[in-house]
Amino acid sequence: MEVNIIKTRIKSIYTPSRIPRVDWTVNQYVGCAFACSYCYAKFLTKWKDYGKWGSWVEVKVNAPELARKRVKGSVVMSTVSDPYQPIEAKLKLTRRVLQYMDKRNELSILTKSPLVTRDIDLFRLFDRIEVGLTINGFRGREKRLFEPLTPVQEARINALKELKEAGLKTYVFVSPIIPEVTDISSIVEETRDFADYYFFEVLNLRASGREFQRLLQEGYPEIYEILTDDGKFGKFVEKLRREIKELGVKTEGIETHKRGWELVKV
Incomplete structure (x- = not known):
């Protein structure tokens, strides 16, 4: 699919x-x-x-x-895009942003x-940095239905391994977790040697949009029911919590969105 590139200039990147x-962000x-x-x-x-x-x-050409601006506190890259999506290979905008960022920033x-492995040399210059791969299995x-244009899971796992072997702090973002689809145990077993910690996020059905909601409702009716029925959803999260606890990995918890943002401790 051809992608329309819109070049913009902004007043602040932070x-x-x-x-x-x-x-x-x-x-x-x-x-x-x-x-x-x-x-x-x-x-x-x-x-x-x-x-x-x-x-x-949208490409923020003056990013x-x-x-260069110095900000205090933690910085996350990125929240409304992927910093290493396909056009980055040519534009190298993410790489140039990293080059100019204050290396004292917690990133x-x-x-x-x-x-992402292309920029290992720059990652090593930061005082405090962690690099995560979204791995959902x-x-x-x-x-084909959920994310046909993304790199395959094996490529992401190999990247995580390379980052870890380079001496960087790494994490796995297991998201979105979809009942009956996402195999938490399998993901952890494939990645535990290369991840310092894990963050788990259950699908935010509301934020996923009407088109995706219809996809689930029509193609995965039992899963849709779990995500929309309070009782079944609660049981699913509790089962997930027990499974993660038994795996014995370091995690901040399970992010859920049934009634707004909630972090369920493991």
């Missing part, structure tokens, strides 16, 4: 965060060519009339020079792309 325990791109069908950032199409989600990417990077039918 945005105050609404995410718990995160002070700032950095998004040098807005929009994402991975076009995951469940993506929570699709809400941006309400204000950015460029077309269907995944068909366009590198703005990244957390999250991606679905093995391209989608294969076969679910991969």
Whole structure:
């Protein structure tokens, strides 16, 4: 699919965060060519009339020079895009932002792309940095329906391994967790040697959008019922909590969105 590139200039690259325990977010791109069908950032199409989600990417061309600003606290890259989506291989905007960032910043990077290993040399310059890979185990039918344009799971796991072997702090973001689809135990067993910790997030059905909700309702009616029935959802989360506890991995908890944002301790 051809992606429309929109070049923009901005006044600041650091945005105050609404995410718990995160002070700032950095998004040098807005929009994402991975076009995951469940993506929570699709809400941006309400204000950015460029077309269907995944068909366009905003490129903040002056982001590198703005990244020089010194900010205090934790910084996350990125929240409404993937910093290593396909166009990054050519534009190298993420790399240039990293080059200009104050290396004293506490930085957390999250991606679905093995391209992230390209910038290991820059990661090593930061005083405090962690790099995460989203690994959700989608294969076969679910991969084709939920995120057909993303790198395969094996490539992400190999990238995680390379980052860890380079001496970096790493984590696995297991998201979205979908009942009866996401195999938590399998993901942990495949990655536990390369991850310092895990963060688990159950699918935010409301944020996934009406189109994805219909996809689940029609193609996975039993799963849709679990996600929409309070009793069944509660039992699912409790079972998930027990499973994660038995796996014995370091984690901050399970993020759920049944009644707003909630972090369930393991």
